[in-house]
Amino acid sequence: MITWTRHRLFWPVMLLVLLLLSNLFFTPDFFSIQMKQGHLYGSLIDILHFGAPLILVSLGMTLVIATGGIDLSVGAVVSISGALACWTISQQSDQGSLGVVVMAVALSLGVTALLGAWNGLLVAGAGIQPIIATLILMVAGRGVAQLITDGQIITVNSSPYKVIGGGYLATLPFSILLVAIVVAATALLTRRTALGLLLESVGGNAEASRLVGIRSRGLIAMTYIVAGLCAGVAGLMISSNVSSADGNNAGLWIELDAILAVVIGGTSLLGGRFSLTGTVIGALIIQTLSTTIYTIGVPPETTLVVKAIVVMIVCLAQSPSFRAKVFRRPGFAPPAARPGEPGPDAAPAGPADPTETKAEVPA
Amino acid sequence: MRKTLTTIIALALVAGGVAACGNSDSGGDGKIVLGFSQVGAESGWRTANTKSIQDSAKEAGITLKFSDAQQKQENQIKAIRTFIQQKVDVIAFSPVVESGWDTVLKEAKAKKIPVILTDRAIDSKDTSLYKTFLGSDFVEEGRRSAQWLVKATEGSTDPVTIVELQGTTGSAPAIDRKEGFAEVIKADPKFQIIASQTGDFTRAKGKEVMQAFLKAHKDIDVLYAHNDDMALGAIQAIEEAGLKPGTDIKIISVDGVKDAFVAMTEGKINVVVECNPLLGPQLMDIVKKVVDGQETPQRIVTEEGVFTADQAAAALPNRKY
Structure with missing residues (x-):
């Protein structure tokens, strides 16, 4: 039991479960999942469905943050991606044709990968600080999206496009399956190959990594491209879910939600250590919080305060140093004081120790 | 590094110069x-x-x-x-x-x-x-929305449950449309607003919030959306729940954009209060x-x-x- 609570992800998972359970007081059948019109229907499915874009964006963000960087431009990339795809489709006479949609999706993803490469170039090539380098695209990108949409909301009527963010496959929302595949692929690539270790090494010390023969710059640039692509797919999902592209509001502030998800998941903003599972849980906590607020009927005027309080609690609870301070009050016997048991308890900084992470089951 | 800095400063100066040129044409003619x-x-x-x-x-x-x-x-x-x-x-x-x-x-x-x-x-x-x-007059728009509902449910004493999608919190249309609507339906206790959340005037938020409403409340009779885009998003959520928008859930919307009129011709929106x-x-x-x-x-x-x-x-x- 003690080793359980010492797992790095114990607190985030606990908080997610608590948040979900708190819904039971207000909606007793919160956990019920039914079949409706040939697909699964329920609040849990909604959380996954609407959380899918955030999970994707956070996933890309995790890799960038693992290298010690940050990508503020993902929100803008989300809106560009959706705008470009919807614009391409709306220009065609046959919006419903599969070829058109494939072309639009390919175009969007190509452009978002390029935008990611641009960020990578600025950070790894020109050596500009990540927060500044990506700020450029964050500000300019939304303008680009509005140029594409001409300031309008582009409505498309294309059933193949609708599938990406609003369709169903094997009773599950297609976006959930897509995210599951991307998460699994990223986990495999980073944890079953040396890639994850190399990323952490670059995040720990880029110069030292370069000296031992790791291509730091290439790796850093790659993470920005992946982040761009993830944001691109998320943009497709968001616009496809409502069959329209909104250059102004799509993905607004999603970069901040993504950074929060990464932090809740226990990835250090300083780089050098990351947890994909943690990020997924972090993103789910954020989406669950939104859904909970809608279902329990918090007045809109106070929504942000409620969110802030929950986020604060989540962040504090998952901070090992904060827990150590609180639980080491006088009157509490510190665990290390037990005689004759040197064991793992002897190291008080245990859970925060980066060396522990490598022993963990990959994502 | 210094070179980069000089470049950035030079660029900023050029941009400033362009902006200044743009300014100078004000007035004059x-x-x-x-x-x-x-x-x-x-x-x-x-x-x-x-x-x-x-x-x-x-x-x-x-x-x-x-x-x-x-x-x-x-x-x-x-x-x-x-x-x-x-x-x-x-x-x-x-x-x-x-x-x-x-x-x-x-x-x-x-x-x-x-x-x-x-x-x-x-x-x-x-x-x-x-x-x-x-x-x-946003308050008047809210009143008109409610007046349509009062008329549509005339002669029946069955309770009418209403969910509301508000505009951006703190904005004048959100505050006034809510107020005007509440003012009219207050007269008859059969009208009940069972849930009211902001949908930020956007389709994506309208859909997301409506989905949550549908899960939390099983008996929604009427949706009152403060603008058409939220209503259009909510329509998708209602359809995905296996219900018929406009029939199972009556929809009242404000603004009158083209897409809303298209939805109305399909019977998915019952009434649109125009805001010109x-x-x-x-x-x-x-x-x-x-x-x-x-x-x-x-x-x-x-x-x-x-x-x-x-x-x-x-x-x-x-x-x-």
Whole structure:
């Protein structure tokens, strides 16, 4: 039991479960999942469905943050991606044709990968600080999206496009399956190959990594491209879910939600250590919080305060140093004081120790 | 590193120079210069509003300095300050939120630049801060929405459960449309608003919030959306829940964008209370009057209608936005 609570992800998972359970007081059948019109229907499915874009964006963000960087431009990339795809489709006479949609999706993803490469170039090539380098695209990108949409909301009527963010496959929302595949692929690539270790090494010390023969710059640039692509797919999902592209509001502030998800998941903003599972849980906590607020009927005027309080609690609870301070009050016997048991308890900084992470089951 | 820095500074200087050139054309040729700060481009309605203002400024021979605030008050305050510095003849703007305008409007007043509010009002005790407010009566729109519902459920005493999708929290249309609606339905206890959340005037949020409503409440009779885009998003959520929008859940929406009329012809929206965005020509008239020193009333209401599903097909071809 003690080793359980010492797992790095114990607190985030606990908080997610608590948040979900708190819904039971207000909606007793919160956990019920039914079949409706040939697909699964329920609040849990909604959380996954609407959380899918955030999970994707956070996933890309995790890799960038693992290298010690940050990508503020993902929100803008989300809106560009959706705008470009919807614009391409709306220009065609046959919006419903599969070829058109494939072309639009390919175009969007190509452009978002390029935008990611641009960020990578600025950070790894020109050596500009990540927060500044990506700020450029964050500000300019939304303008680009509005140029594409001409300031309008582009409505498309294309059933193949609708599938990406609003369709169903094997009773599950297609976006959930897509995210599951991307998460699994990223986990495999980073944890079953040396890639994850190399990323952490670059995040720990880029110069030292370069000296031992790791291509730091290439790796850093790659993470920005992946982040761009993830944001691109998320943009497709968001616009496809409502069959329209909104250059102004799509993905607004999603970069901040993504950074929060990464932090809740226990990835250090300083780089050098990351947890994909943690990020997924972090993103789910954020989406669950939104859904909970809608279902329990918090007045809109106070929504942000409620969110802030929950986020604060989540962040504090998952901070090992904060827990150590609180639980080491006088009157509490510190665990290390037990005689004759040197064991793992002897190291008080245990859970925060980066060396522990490598022993963990990959994502 | 130093080289990069020099480049950046040089670029900034060039950009500044370009901006300065842009400024210098204000005034000069005797044309009236109007500085207009728009809320953003959050909906089709807003885009139509923007276009109407741009087109009618051109027609009226007024030089328009247009600025998009992207739904942020600080951007709008910045834009108004820039207009004051550029010494425009008249400033017009649609306030993003109701409060917090006194300081910047006092600055304009000190420089004797008249201010016109369009479409949205501000919450200030000092009415001398603006010349006139041209726009829709949002409270009346809320009342009309409710009046349609009262009529539609006439003669029945069954309880009517209502969910409400509010606009951006703190914005004038959200506050007023909620107030006007509540004022009318208060008269009959059979009407109950069981849930009310903000959908930020967007489709994506409208859909997300409606999905949560549908899970939390099993017996929703009526949806009242503060704008069409949220209603359009909510329609998708209702359809995914296996219900028929317009039949199982009656939908009342405000604005009257083209997509909403299309949805109405398909029977998915029951009634749209129009909120007319095409106030450009009226605005230009007022601007000219204000510059000539003529008196203008403090409040000018735009002309608007209410459209029900059976009128939608006839009205659809005439919708410009």
